[in-house]
Amino acid sequence: MKNLPRILMIIAAFGVLSLFVFPMWRISLYAPQYPDGVTMYIYINHIGGTSPGTLQNVNILNHYVGMKMIEPDSIPELVYFPYVVGALSFLALIAAAINRSKWFLFWGILFFVLAAFGLYDFYLWEYDYGSNLSPTAPIKIPGASFQPPLIGRKVILNFVADSFPHTGGILAGISGVLAFVAWWLKRQSKSHA
Amino acid sequence: MKFDLLIFKKTVQALMFGGFMLLFACQPPSTGTGSAGVLAGDAASAVYVAPGEHDEFYSFMSGGFSGQVTVYGLPSGRLFKTIPVFSVDGEKGYGFNEETKPLLNTSYGFVPWDDAHHPELSQTNGNTDGRWLFINGNNTPRIARIDLSVFETVEIIEIPNSGGNHSSPFTTENTEYVVAGTRFGVPYPQKDVAINSYAENFKGMLTFIKVAENGEMDIAFQVLLPAFDYDLAHSGKGKSHGWTFFTSYNSEEKNTLLEVSASQNDKDFIAAVNWKKAEEYIAQGKFKEVPANYAHNVYDEHTHTATSTMKKTVKVLIPSECPGLVYFLPTPKSPHGVDVDPTGEYIVGNGKLSADLTVHSFSKMLTAIENEAFEKEIEGVPVLKFEDVVGGVVKEPGLGPLHTEFDNKGNAYTTFFISSEVVKWKVGTWEVLDRVPCYYSVGHLMIPGGDSKNPQGKYLVALNKITKDRYLPTGPEVCHSAQLYDISGDKMKLLLDFPTMGEPHYAQGISADRIAPKSRKIYPIEENRHPYRTMGEKESKVVREGNIVHVYMTSIRSHFSPDNIEGIKVGDKVYFHLTNLEQDYDVPHGLSVMGANNAELLVMPGQTETLLWEPQRVGVYPFYCTDFCSALHQEMQGYIRVSPAGATVPLKWSLGEEEAEI
Numbered sequence A: 001m002k003n004l005p006r007i008l009m010i011i012a013a014f015g016v017l018s019l020f021v022f023p024m025w026r027i028s029l030y031a032p033q034y035p036d037g038v039t040m041y042i043y044i045n046h047i048g049g050t051s052p053g054t055l056q057n058v059n060i061l062n063h064y065v066g067m068k069m070i071e072p073d074s075i076p077e078l079v080y081f082p083y084v085v086g087a088l089s090f091l092a093l094i095a096a097a098i099n100r101s102k103w104f105l106f107w108g109i110l111f112f113v114l115a116a117f118g119l120y121d122f123y124l125w126e127y128d129y130g131s132n133l134s135p136t137a138p139i140k141i142p143g144a145s146f147q148p149p150l151i152g153r154k155v156i157l158n159f160v161a162d163s164f165p166h167t168g169g170i171l172a173g174i175s176g177v178l179a180f181v182a183w184w185l186k187r188q189s190k191s192h193a
Numbered sequence B: 001m002k003f004d005l006l007i008f009k010k011t012v013q014a015l016m017f018g019g020f021m022l023l024f025a026c027q028p029p030s031t032g033t034g035s036a037g038v039l040a041g042d043a044a045s046a047v048y049v050a051p052g053e054h055d056e057f058y059s060f061m062s063g064g065f066s067g068q069v070t071v072y073g074l075p076s077g078r079l080f081k082t083i084p085v086f087s088v089d090g091e092k093g094y095g096f097n098e099e100t101k102p103l104l105n106t107s108y109g110f111v112p113w114d115d116a117h118h119p120e121l122s123q124t125n126g127n128t129d130g131r132w133l134f135i136n137g138n139n140t141p142r143i144a145r146i147d148l149s150v151f152e153t154v155e156i157i158e159i160p161n162s163g164g165n166h167s168s169p170f171t172t173e174n175t176e177y178v179v180a181g182t183r184f185g186v187p188y189p190q191k192d193v194a195i196n197s198y199a200e201n202f203k204g205m206l207t208f209i210k211v212a213e214n215g216e217m218d219i220a221f222q223v224l225l226p227a228f229d230y231d232l233a234h235s236g237k238g239k240s241h242g243w244t245f246f247t248s249y250n251s252e253e254k255n256t257l258l259e260v261s262a263s264q265n266d267k268d269f270i271a272a273v274n275w276k277k278a279e280e281y282i283a284q285g286k287f288k289e290v291p292a293n294y295a296h297n298v299y300d301e302h303t304h305t306a307t308s309t310m311k312k313t314v315k316v317l318i319p320s321e322c323p324g325l326v327y328f329l330p331t332p333k334s335p336h337g338v339d340v341d342p343t344g345e346y347i348v349g350n351g352k353l354s355a356d357l358t359v360h361s362f363s364k365m366l367t368a369i370e371n372e373a374f375e376k377e378i379e380g381v382p383v384l385k386f387e388d389v390v391g392g393v394v395k396e397p398g399l400g401p402l403h404t405e406f407d408n409k410g411n412a413y414t415t416f417f418i419s420s421e422v423v424k425w426k427v428g429t430w431e432v433l434d435r436v437p438c439y440y441s442v443g444h445l446m447i448p449g450g451d452s453k454n455p456q457g458k459y460l461v462a463l464n465k466i467t468k469d470r471y472l473p474t475g476p477e478v479c480h481s482a483q484l485y486d487i488s489g490d491k492m493k494l495l496l497d498f499p500t501m502g503e504p505h506y507a508q509g510i511s512a513d514r515i516a517p518k519s520r521k522i523y524p525i526e527e528n529r530h531p532y533r534t535m536g537e538k539e540s541k542v543v544r545e546g547n548i549v550h551v552y553m554t555s556i557r558s559h560f561s562p563d564n565i566e567g568i569k570v571g572d573k574v575y576f577h578l579t580n581l582e583q584d585y586d587v588p589h590g591l592s593v594m595g596a597n598n599a600e601l602l603v604m605p606g607q608t609e610t611l612l613w614e615p616q617r618v619g620v621y622p623f624y625c626t627d628f629c630s631a632l633h634q635e636m637q638g639y640i641r642v643s644p645a646g647a648t649v650p651l652k653w654s655l656g657e658e659e660a661e662i
Ligand SMILES: [Cu+2]
Pocket: B557, B558, B588, B589, B590, B625, B626, B627, B628, B629, B630, B633, B636
């Protein structure tokens, strides 16, 4: 089991890479007229949904209250995030190659710093969409905020909005934790040696 | 004195009338509706489908003289949709918009109505498969195909050499063919002859229409027969797969006062056609390719447009030249329905003027054919001996048998028009097991899968011809009525009455799980290949070609693009090509333009439809969305400005003020 910390780091590298396959986050809107909900999937490089028309459907709903169109082409994060994630995965592999507990710790901290930055960025986007409303919106509701929750559930007018990490996000999060486990195991084995 | 006589007469009349009334009053009918009360508690829960819950079965009912098909849920009897088939329908713009007009094209030009009788579900291995629904047009002989993923008519084929396409469409076990048989003998080929030269000049044609893998229909061959009136049909199944049976009346070949003249023969015939044999003859080239002229209309789900093609020949097989192709089975007294039991062995000939119900045996028929024990031959068709083919007789089951369907427990259910009842009897023992009254005068009946190899049982729907007092009166014209019976037990139980549209002749039922999962929600916009599609608001435009103006218009909640159009002139032909950009379930948009001489458009998400508008007067005319699509639906409107014929107002279109972002 000597190699376990290393293996954990390799797993972490692939866990992070899963973000290229699975959505990072999901936002679902429910209302009586939408019994199956309208679910948007946020990937690191694009925004998808339960159907090809999902984004258009969300934008149609949003435009009544003057929210901006969600246009993936105008979100720079979707362009550079894949590089950040790629680099992060590569760094995990290097850490595994070097096989030093310090590197594991460093990677784990880096991961959570980036994750925290990502969440903060996500929050800013949500804030921007939710409160930067067009002055010519057909429906104006004084004091209402259309900002979806960062994590959790919130009632927005006639909708219930859910915002939760999805498969890719969860696997990536586990990767971060694995790095700390690897660091701890490595230290244990060192102190025993 | 004269005056007194009149009074005397009136008094006698009044007394006689009163006497009759008294007579009836003394004998209250025992077949009244009282029994429903006893059942009410039970029946109500049996047909109750709670709000938000779904029915267990779809039921497709012919709209009869409405020309359409209606879709009901069972057991609730709730109406879901009217599918326009043979008649124009302003509600959906069917037959009014440019895309669906070709569907109603025939060799007589545009025919906006028909009389639709028998819906028939496609089958695989003798089971209803939920792919398509076929239905016949009786008046101008046609067969339509409805695609059950979208519940829309996608194809109509005209039947040549036919008059009154009644014995149709009745599929074979794997939907190899649907059939058509002429109810009225017509001169063959059509010509100007004396009507009373009927026996000499008239013929009766049976038609087999090949159904391709993708559902497309093509007339494979016709069989030329004597000018009997071919009334109904059903194809064999299991052991009798490969045969199709057609009933006939008027074997007397009369052309006037048929109610008397065509009811004289003791027996008419069921024509048994061996279509596998026909395929061999076709392969051997033993057909006559004869000139014809009939329309074949196909709707393409990508161009969202129908095209009509005129076909010019048809292959005809002549029985005297094709031995073994057709046999006549003598069947008592003007048989109406012909129904094959689930095993394929028994062929029920519902002799509508007969006291008994005759059931032929398929295996006895084969033996008789093998022994060549023929009674005689009519125009090259051997007539089998009645005793040789009859498999059983249900003795005096009721008056006026019309149609029979089957359950999955070896029972048959036959409707009796005159005695107004459904009678349940055992296949094989021919004993009558139960009977229930119908309100009133039942025609067809339907058990889900009841004409397939594996009936789904559980419910029986009686389709009644006369309604009278069953519902609140609506003036002289009242609806037709369907009645739902529970047939899961030994005794049939009346559960529900519900009104139907037009005159539902036949119906088909199928468990919802064979259709619902395949039901489409939208048309993907990226698959739209309509020649006048507009793939985004930015592409919307107005193009003039002489006096023809094409408006490339889009709809999305809650506006049209463009919504202001100028530069149109009196005398122009304006084509509004509306593409609904929505990709969300249940968000159609409508379009109606003031003064349009046709109807609205009702465009499903991802679809393009075209409305022709011919402005007659100078002015500014509003157009608007007719389907309440959103909170701002009322705002979904626009204007089109019409200038005098010679005006120089430039062609202009816009959406929103300035170059505003939408
Ligand atoms: Cu609308």
